[in-house]
Each structure stands twice: as structure tokens, then as C-alpha cells.
Amino acid sequence: MTKLRIGVVGLGVGRLHALALKRLKSRYELVAVADPAAARRMQARLVGVRAVPDLDALLELGVDVVDICTPPHLHEAQITQVLESGADVVCEKPLVDSVAAVDRLAAVEERTGRRVAPVFNYRWGAGAQKLRRLLDAGVTGKLLVATSETMWRRGEKYYSVPWRGTWEGERGGAVLSHAIHLHDLLCWLGGPPAEVVARTATRSLDIEVEDTAAAVITTSDGALMTATVTLGAATEMSRLRFVFEHVTVESSHAPYKPGAEPWTFDWTSKDAGARATAALEGWSPPLEGWRGQLADTHEALVAGTALPVTLDDARVALELVTGWYRSARTGEPVAMPLNARDPDRDSWLPPELRS
CATH class of the missing domain: 3.40.50.720 (NAD(P)-binding Rossmann-like Domain)
Known part of the structure; x- marks a missing residue:
């Protein structure tokens, strides 16, 4: 080798x-x-x-x-x-x-x-990889709705590092620096975002950027996905839930390994479950994480x-971040992918902080 x-x-x-x-x-x-x-x-x-x-x-x-x-x-x-x-x-x-x-x-x-x-x-977890294989095999049916929850906790010690919690140093808050992993999983497994309506707030920490956020994301084929984020949870948890035509899937609740087992797959019929079993024949879990x-x-x-x-995957993730911040700022839905001449392609920072 x-x-x-x-x-x-x-x-x-x-x-x-x-x-x-x-x-x-x-x-x-x-x-x-x-x-x-x-x-x-x-x-x-x-x-x-x-x-x-x-x-x-x-x-x-x-x-x-x-x-x-x-x-x-x-x-x-x-x-x-x-x-x-x-x-x-x-x-x-x-x-x-x-x-x-x-x-x-x-x-x-x-x-x-x-x-x-x-x-x-986070994509490298047995549960997430199993769902990806089933999606590629076409046995899940179309996505109807999905949810993502990033319920983490950060405190003064974490934000004692000078560049953290600032637009200049971190370039964003919970949406960018924490939930981006789960939102990548949401879009990798649920479909690319076509529109986002979002809100952000700073509710639990004395920092410049957001520690709380929520959004409704419409995928390119019309499914609805919701995402919530906080850095003030007493008990940390990450969770994904997908409702497809033929199966409802829920991730593990491990805060930093939501892609890993156990994941649950609840099939709508025995036939659908049998097709899934056939699709997974010969499959083995990958090495996980980094x-x-x-x-x-x-x-x-x-x-x-x-x-x-x-870079195409990174672009999808960062377009969602850009749309999320703009929607939170303006109160309006934001369509994606962003227009080639969209000024927010150059920066998602608040306008008053852009050079």
C-alpha cells in the first residue's frame, strides 16, 4: 500500500x-x-x-x-x-x-x-452509511419529512479562546461551527436544499454570534426538513429522523457520533423490508469518524x-449557512443554489461587518 x-x-x-x-x-x-x-x-x-x-x-x-x-x-x-x-x-x-x-x-x-x-x-458511521446505501438502491421511496436536532452545551471555558464566539474569528456561531456536521448529514441523506426559512438568537451565552437557531428547509424535490440548534442543553444529544415512503429512520442520539449505530429502520411492509435486506447483502460497516x-x-x-x-459538498453546506443567516436577518425565505451574482456569495457576515 x-x-x-x-x-x-x-x-x-x-x-x-x-x-x-x-x-x-x-x-x-x-x-x-x-x-x-x-x-x-x-x-x-x-x-x-x-x-x-x-x-x-x-x-x-x-x-x-x-x-x-x-x-x-x-x-x-x-x-x-x-x-x-x-x-x-x-x-x-x-x-x-x-x-x-x-x-x-x-x-x-x-x-x-x-x-x-x-x-x-459524521458521514462515516454505520447507521448513516447504511441509509446511504439504501437510498442509492432506491428502496426507501421519496422523502416526506425529516428533522435534525443539535442539542449541545458550551460554556465560558470553551469561549475563553479569544477568536471563538466572534464574527471576525469564528465567522459564525452554532449554525456554522457546531450544527454544520448534522446539517451536512441531513442534506446528504435527505436531499439538497432548495429553500430555507430560518431564525437565529443568542439565548444562553454572552457571545457575539448565535447560540440558538431553527429553520425549515425545502429540498429540491419538495420534501420538508426542520433543523433546531442550541448550545444551552443540560444533556447533549444529536438526532436525525427521516420519514420516507417505505421506511422511517431514526439515528442514534450520541451527540458527536450520530452517524454511528444504533439506528432504527421501521419499514412500512414486509416486502419493503425484504428489498432492504437484499440491498444490504454483502455490505459491511466502514471505519468510523475521522x-x-x-x-x-x-x-x-x-x-x-x-x-x-x-468542494461541491462544502459548497452545499455553506450555501445553506449563507441562506440561513440571510433569512434570519431579513425574515424572508432564501432560494438555493444562490445566484452567481448574489452579493451574499462573498460573505454571510452582517452587512455592517463586511469590509
């Missing part, structure tokens, strides 16, 4: 990426990690991982792939730098801070021949095949 040389930039959530990579030793060589904080670099060295201060130093080591886990406002410039250096990119959510930025990265991909793999690791996405990304990069998550 071809082993790729990889480095991780940013040792917040990047520590978890590094642990996942250490469990994929047949696929990746973790060359080094990069972080400006000396204490974090020391922690990495203590567990036997080389640590350097920044992306420039990491690129000097000749890596094939860079896994970017830095604050969101840094992503576009860092992704561009890596692609232009001749390496491929894995990047944590949110990928960038506008739909137009996704388009710019697509142009850099085309020019350099290198690729970007946005992180949507490890699953990184493993499948390795396979695609080595083989030159399509990445499991692409």
Missing part, C-alpha cells in the same frame, strides 16, 4: 486528527504537527511526534498532504498555500468563510492539479479517483 506523508496544522481538534492518523500507519506517515503554541508542541514531542511552529516549516519537510485544523479565518489562505506547494489538503469545518471562497479554491485545484478534502466525518474519512481519502488520492467529500 502506498503510504502518504502527512502533517497536521493546528493542535486543537488537530490532536484528534493526529490520533486517527497514528491508527492508519499503513496508509499515512505522520511526519510532523505544527502549532504556534510552545506548550502544544511540547505535548506532541512527548508522545513521539515531531513538532514545528507553523505551516511554512511543515511544508519544508516535503509532505504529500496537509491536514488543516486551524481557526476558520485562516483556512482559505492556508489551503491555497498548500495546494500551490504541490500537496493535497484535508481541512476541518467550516472549510472557508464564503461560497465565493469555495469557488476560488476550486480554481486553485484546477490550476495546480491538487485536491481539497473538506472534513465531514479515521474512516482519512482512510477513504487516502484511497482516492492514491488511486486518482473522486474524493469521498469534495
